[in-house]
Amino acid sequence: MVGSLPSFVRVVEVGARDGLQNEPTTVPTEVKVRFIEMLADASLPMVEATAFVSPKWVPQLADAEHVLSQLRRREGVRYPVLVPNLKGLERALQAGATEVAVFTAASESFCQRNLNRSIEQSLHEYEMVVREAKAAGCWVRGYISTALMCPYEGEILPDAVKPIVERLLAMGVDEVSLGDTIGAAVPTQVARLTEALLPILPPQRFAYHFHNTYGTALANVLAALQYGIFIFDSSAGGLGGCPFAPGASGNLATEDLLYMLHGMGIQTGVDLEGVVAAARFILGHLQRATPPSSYLRARSGRD
Amino acid sequence: MVGSLPSFVRVVEVGARDGLQNEPTTVPTEVKVRFIEMLADASLPMVEATAFVSPKWVPQLADAEHVLSQLRRREGVRYPVLVPNLKGLERALQAGATEVAVFTAASESFCQRNLNRSIEQSLHEYEMVVREAKAAGCWVRGYISTALMCPYEGEILPDAVKPIVERLLAMGVDEVSLGDTIGAAVPTQVARLTEALLPILPPQRFAYHFHNTYGTALANVLAALQYGIFIFDSSAGGLGGCPFAPGASGNLATEDLLYMLHGMGIQTGVDLEGVVAAARFILGHLQRATPPSSYLRARSGRD
Numbered sequence: 001m002v003g004s005l006p007s008f009v010r011v012v013e014v015g016a017r018d019g020l021q022n023e024p025t026t027v028p029t030e031v032k033v034r035f036i037e038m039l040a041d042a043s044l045p046m047v048e049a050t051a052f053v054s055p056k057w058v059p060q061l062a063d064a065e066h067v068l069s070q071l072r073r074r075e076g077v078r079y080p081v082l083v084p085n086l087k088g089l090e091r092a093l094q095a096g097a098t099e100v101a102v103f104t105a106a107s108e109s110f111c112q113r114n115l116n117r118s119i120e121q122s123l124h125e126y127e128m129v130v131r132e133a134k135a136a137g138c139w140v141r142g143y144i145s146t147a148l149m150c151p152y153e154g155e156i157l158p159d160a161v162k163p164i165v166e167r168l169l170a171m172g173v174d175e176v177s178l179g180d181t182i183g184a185a186v187p188t189q190v191a192r193l194t195e196a197l198l199p200i201l202p203p204q205r206f207a208y209h210f211h212n213t214y215g216t217a218l219a220n221v222l223a224a225l226q227y228g229i230f231i232f233d234s235s236a237g238g239l240g241g242c243p244f245a246p247g248a249s250g251n252l253a254t255e256d257l258l259y260m261l262h263g264m265g266i267q268t269g270v271d272l273e274g275v276v277a278a279a280r281f282i283l284g285h286l287q288r289a290t291p292p293s294s295y296l297r298a299r300s301g302r303d
Numbered sequence: 304m305v306g307s308l309p310s311f312v313r314v315v316e317v318g319a320r321d322g323l324q325n326e327p328t329t330v331p332t333e334v335k336v337r338f339i340e341m342l343a344d345a346s347l348p349m350v351e352a353t354a355f356v357s358p359k360w361v362p363q364l365a366d367a368e369h370v371l372s373q374l375r376r377r378e379g380v381r382y383p384v385l386v387p388n389l390k391g392l393e394r395a396l397q398a399g400a401t402e403v404a405v406f407t408a409a410s411e412s413f414c415q416r417n418l419n420r421s422i423e424q425s426l427h428e429y430e431m432v433v434r435e436a437k438a439a440g441c442w443v444r445g446y447i448s449t450a451l452m453c454p455y456e457g458e459i460l461p462d463a464v465k466p467i468v469e470r471l472l473a474m475g476v477d478e479v480s481l482g483d484t485i486g487a488a489v490p491t492q493v494a495r496l497t498e499a500l501l502p503i504l505p506p507q508r509f510a511y512h513f514h515n516t517y518g519t520a521l522a523n524v525l526a527a528l529q530y531g532i533f534i535f536d537s538s539a540g541g542l543g544g545c546p547f548a549p550g551a552s553g554n555l556a557t558e559d560l561l562y563m564l565h566g567m568g569i570q571t572g573v574d575l576e577g578v579v580a581a582a583r584f585i586l587g588h589l590q591r592a593t594p595p596s597s598y599l600r601a602r603s604g605r606d
Contacts, residue, residue, distance in 0.1 A: 001490065001491050001494040001526070003306070005491075183601075184601075185566075186562075186563050186566035186567050187304065187525050187563070187567060188304050188308075188566070188567040188568065189566075191304040192304075212518075212597065213597065213600075213601045214559065214562050214563070214597050214598055214601050215515075215518070215520075215521055215556075215559045215562075215563075215596070215597030215598070216521055216559075216562075216563050216566075216597075217518075218518055218519055218521065218522040219521040219522040219524070219525045219563060221522070222490050222522045222525055222526065223304070223525065249597065249600065253518075256517065256518045256519075259489075259517050259518075259519075260489050260490070260517070260518075260519050260522060263488075263489035263491070263492070263519075264489050264490060264491040265491065293518065294515065294516065294517050294518030294519075294552065295517055295518070297516075297552065298486075298487075298516045298517050
């Protein structure tokens with residue numbers, strides 16, 4: 001293989017938050033909790049649980065407190081929750097969160113239209129949020145959406161991303177996840193962004209979050225692996241639609257990611273069968289127009 | 304980007320043959336002809352047209368003579384047809400074929416069960432077929448199925464593939480296409496096979512034929528590109544089921560391949576919009592349970 005591949009990948013499961021938040025079917029709290037528990041039982045080391053955002057914005061996650069309090073936590077597993085501001089952080093801490101995530105975007109248009117504030121406003125807010133979170137002993141993740149492609153601005157260049165990464169790191173964020181939010185990036189873009197960021201963001205803190213709208217997610221993972229990147233976000237069942245491409249598939253599916261990584265001899269510690277069980281469990285509770293992952297389709301004839 | 308990428312890729316369109324042969328809906332000859340013409344009009348340099356195999360084996364392609372004779376040929380475009388034996392070659396030449404393809408497999412079990420003869424028997428037959436074809440002035444392609452993974456034997460190692468490539472080259476075959484017939488290979492396997500074959504098979508004669516059953520096709524393309532491979536087979540609309548995974552997607556979709564290559568700045572000379580039109584045309588004539596390509600799904604919300 002060209003380049004040197006990492007021997008281990010840490011998979012960050014985002015199905016219960018990024019996956020569910022765009023699903024039109026309201027999922028009962030107990031189903032979400034069971035889904036998260038199944039994911040943790042599959043030995044996923046990090047299972048994003050919910051978001052403490054306004055129920056007006058994301059009705060699907062209005063039960064954030066209940067999800068977190070009802071969850072039977074598995075030792076060694078981290079359960080990050082999204083917090084958009086200080087109020088969200090307070091709710092999250094109250095509910096027992098020990099890992100939180102803040103989120104901004106690299107595209108000003110996307111940030112304004114989807115997060116309802118400017119990039120600068122979001123970073124300003126997060127200065128306080130991250131300080132408070134760290135003071136409370138939390139591990140903190142920072143998401144940067146549209147880090148490669150934007151539905152309004154097209155290609156986003158590394159120069160737009162780098163200062164945001166620097167700001168998040170200066171705040172004390174433990175890990176930065178760079179999102180191809182609309183799933184339209186290609187491997188050369190991933191390579192360029194990785195090359196630009198590695199001098200300031202070491203692989204230990206560098207995560208990619210790919211969506212699979214154009215089918216390029218695994219190719220993008222491969223490009224990143226070749227630079228030693230070893231943290232990838234994915235969603236069981238490929239949950240998570242793209243509001244900008246209604247018929248498209250969503251997040252990179254965890255089972256597709258595991259299939260490729262394990263086939264390449266890269267360890268994850270995750271039980272693929274357990275993830276498949278969790279994916280099938282949650283898909284049974286959704287009315288989905290979009291197709292499930294390649295892996296589940298490939299398996300459909302055999303099981 | 305790690306590795307050096309080719310600046311140009313030659314796309315070999317296989318939708319009208321490999322794509323249609325497993326479709327249960329019988330497609331009228333005039334629709335096939337129109338499909339092939341639309342593909343050629345999209346500036347695809349090579350459009351596989353049909354196969355001169357027994358109608359008992361592949362009823363969908365029983366009209367091979369009619370397809371070839373009714374086709375309005377576009378200058379500069381090659382229209383290879385599959386020939387399993389001397390009788391098939393005679394039929395193909397009679398119908399005006401100037402490019403033919405022979406096909407064997409790297410897995411003995413697959414060859415026996417799907418091509419009804421041993422690898423050695425197929426190669427023995429092709430010694431004569433290729434000699435006759437070259438004598439008639441034909442350009443000849445050689446397919447090797449299950450060059451990476453076999454539904455019966457699992458992983459196929461490069462050592463099993465190499466002697467078959469050598470035999471085909473010794474016969475005078477102009478190009479060898481290595482198939483991941485069940486769409487289950489991962490990039491490290493592609494890298495290993497490419498490294499093993501490049502000393503005997505230069506990029507000018509080296510094609511890959513990926514299916515996308517597990518969603519790894521574009522990642523496999525990326526791995527091959529990094530070794531300078533620049534000939535890839537694909538199928539408009541992602542046509543072509545995998546009999547071993549009924550719900551799975553088929554061949555790597557031409558539009559998905561073009562999306563990634565063009566996004567990476569790699570030229571193909573192919574008009575993506577023309578391919579989309581051809582894909583939609585043929586999908587309109589099929590009753591498909593399997594989903595179309597990522598690109599078409601991504602576009603479905605916009606068009």
